[in-house]
Amino acid sequence: MKNSYSNIFSFNKNILKKSIKYLNNSNIVGLPTETVYGLGGNAYSKKSIEKIYKLKGRPKSNPLIVHYFDLKDASKDIVINERFRKLYAQLCPGPITFVLKKKYGSKINPLGVAKLNTVAVRFPKHKIIRSILKNINFPLAMPSANKSTNVSPVTAKDVCDEFKRKIKLIIDGGKCKIGIESTVIDLSNEPRILRPGIIDKTTIEKILKKKMKNIKNNKIVSPGMMQKHYSPGIPVTINQKKHDGKSAFIYLGDKYYNKSKFFSLSKNFNLNEAASNLYKIFRLIKKKGFKKIQIGKIPNLRSGIAINDRIKRASNS
Ligand code: TXA
Ligand code: MG
Numbered sequence: 116m117k118n119s120y121s122n123i124f125s126f127n128k129n130i131l132k133k134s135i136k137y138l139n140n141s142n143i144v145g146l147p148t149e150t151v152y153g154l155g156g157n158a159y160s161k162k163s164i165e166k167i168y169k170l171k172g173r174p175k176s177n178p179l180i181v182h183y184f185d186l187k188d189a190s191k192d193i194v195i196n197e198r199f200r201k202l203y204a205q206l207c208p209g210p211i212t213f214v215l216k217k218k219y220g221s222k223i224n225p226l227g228v229a230k231l232n233t234v235a236v237r238f239p240k241h242k243i244i245r246s247i248l249k250n251i252n253f254p255l256a257m258p259s260a261n262k263s264t265n266v267s268p269v270t271a272k273d274v275c276d277e278f279k280r281k282i283k284l285i286i287d288g289g290k291c292k293i294g295i296e297s298t299v300i301d302l303s304n305e306p307r308i309l310r311p312g313i314i315d316k317t318t319i320e321k322i323l324k325k326k327m328k329n330i331k332n333n334k335i336v337s338p339g340m341m342q343k344h345y346s347p348g349i350p351v352t353i354n355q356k357k358h359d360g361k362s363a364f365i366y367l368g369d370k371y372y373n374k375s376k377f378f379s380l381s382k383n384f385n386l387n388e389a390a391s392n393l394y395k396i397f398r399l400i401k402k403k404g405f406k407k408i409q410i411g412k413i414p415n416l417r418s419g420i421a422i423n424d425r426i427k428r429a430s431n432s
Contacts, residue, residue, distance in 0.1 A: 123271045123285045126243050130286060135250055137284055143167060145260050145274040146247065147288025148182075148239040150210045150297050150312075151267035151394070152274045153257035154282070155182070155247075164227040164256055170281060173263040178229040179256040180212050180237050180297075184248040189236050192221040192254065198323055199302050205322050208240040210293050211314045214301040227256045233303045243288045259296060264346050266394045266429075269294050273398060294391030295421055311421040313387060344428040347397035347408060351430040353423075355409040363400040365393075366411035376405075386418040393422060397429070 124130045134144050138155065141162040146155045154170060156163030158181045168175060183189040186203055194216040202213065217223065217234045228234050236254075239245065248255065259267035260274040260282075268274045271287040298312030300319060306327050308316055320326055358364045364377050367384050371377035378396045380389035400408055410426050413419050 120272060120275050122280055122283055123275055123287050125287050131246060134247055134284060134286060138251055143170060143282060145282050145285030146244050147241050147286060147291060148244050149241045149291060150293045151269055151291050152260040154260045155255040155257040158227055158254045158256035159222040159224060161224045161226060164224045167256060167258060170278060171258060171263050176229050178231055178235065179227045179258050180235045181223060182237050182239055182255040182257050184245065185238065192218055192223050193234055193236055194218050196302060198306060201322055206314060208238040210297040210312055212237040212297045212299045214303050216303050235299060237297055241288055243286055264343055266345055266347055266397050267296055269394050294394060295425060311424050313390060313418050315417050315420060343431045345425045346429055347401050349401060349407055351408045351410065353410045353426050353430045354412050359409060362407040362409045363405040364409045365396060367413060390418045390422050393425060
C-alpha cells in the first residue's frame with residue numbers, strides 16, 4: 116500500500132543498484148550522511164546540478180560540496196596541498212569539508228561550484244553513502260536536503276517532508292549521528308574556518324600545528340553563509356534567561372525536564388549531543404504548533420560554537 120513516505124527505502128543490494136541507475140541518469144537521490152541528509156547528484160553533469168538548484172530553490176551563487184570516496188578519487192579534481200594531506204589523514208572520512216583550488220581540466224560542472232576556481236570537497240563516513248560512492252565513477256554534488264534557508268534534515272522522513280514526492284528515491288540510513296552540517300575549512304589560502312562544526316578549531320590547529328584567525332560569528336565569509344539560514348520557519352530569539360510563558364524554550368540541562376514547553380538539547384550538558392538534537396527539536400517544535408522559539412545561553416566553546424553559529428542565523432529569520 117502506498118503511504119506518504121512511499122519514496123523512502125531501506126538500504127539493500129537492490130536499492131544500491133537502483134540508486135546508482137538514478138544517479139547515472141542525472142536524477143537526484145536523498146541520501147544519508149553522518150552529519151545531515153543530502154540531495155545527491157552527479158557533480159560532472161550539468162543536468163543533475165541544475166535539478167539540485169531547482170529543487171532547493173538555492174541561489175546559483177551558492178556553490179555545492181562535492182563528495183568523494185577517497186583522496187585518490189578527489190585528486191582528479193583538486194590541487195592537493197600539505198595541509199589538506201595532514202587533515203585528511205587524521206579526520207577523513209568524517210564531518211569536515213575542505214575548500215581547495217580546482218584542478219585544471221576537472222570535470223566538475225562549473226555551475227556546481229558557482230563558477231569559482233575553488234571547490235569544496237568532503238569524504239563522508241556513513242556506510243551507505245560510502246558504498247554508493249565506491250560504486251559510481253563520478254563524485255556527488257550534495258547539499259543538505261532542505262529547501263534553501265530551512266533547517267537541514269536529520270532523518271529520511273524530514274527529507275520527504277521537505278520535498279514530498281519531488282524526489283523519487285530517498286534512502287533511509289537512520290537518524291544522522293552528528294546532526295549538524297560538516298565543518299567547512301578554506302585551505303586554498305591561509306587556513307580559516309568558514310562554517311564551524313563538530314570538528315572544532317582547536318582540533319584542526321593541533322593537527323596543522325598552526326593557530327588560525329577567528330571568524331566573527333556573523334560575518335559572511337563564504338558565498339553560502341547567508342545571514343538568514345537554518346530557519347525553523349517561526350521566530351527564534353537567543354540568549355534568553357526567562358520563559359515568556361508561551362514559546363517553546365530550548366536549553367541545556369535537566370532543570371525544567373518534563374515541562375511540555377521546555378526542550379533540552381542535552382540533559383547532561385554534552386555539547387555534541389546538543390548539536391545532534393538541535394534540528395530534530397526545531398522540527399518537533401514546529402510540528403507541535405508553537406509560534407515562537409526561545410533559546411537559553413549556550414556556552415561558546417567546542418561544539419557550542421557550531422550550535423551558536425546555527426541558532427544565531429536561525430534568529431535572523
Ligand atoms: O555536512 C554537510 O556538509 C552536508 C552533507 C550533505 O554533506 N552538506 C552541506 O551542503 O551542508 P550545503 O550545500 O548545505 O552547504 C555547503 C556550504 C555552503 O555554505 C557553501 O557556501 C559552502 O559550503 N561552499 C561550497 N563551496 C564553496 C567554495 N568553493 N568556497 C567557499 N564555500 C563553499
Ligand atoms: Mg545547507
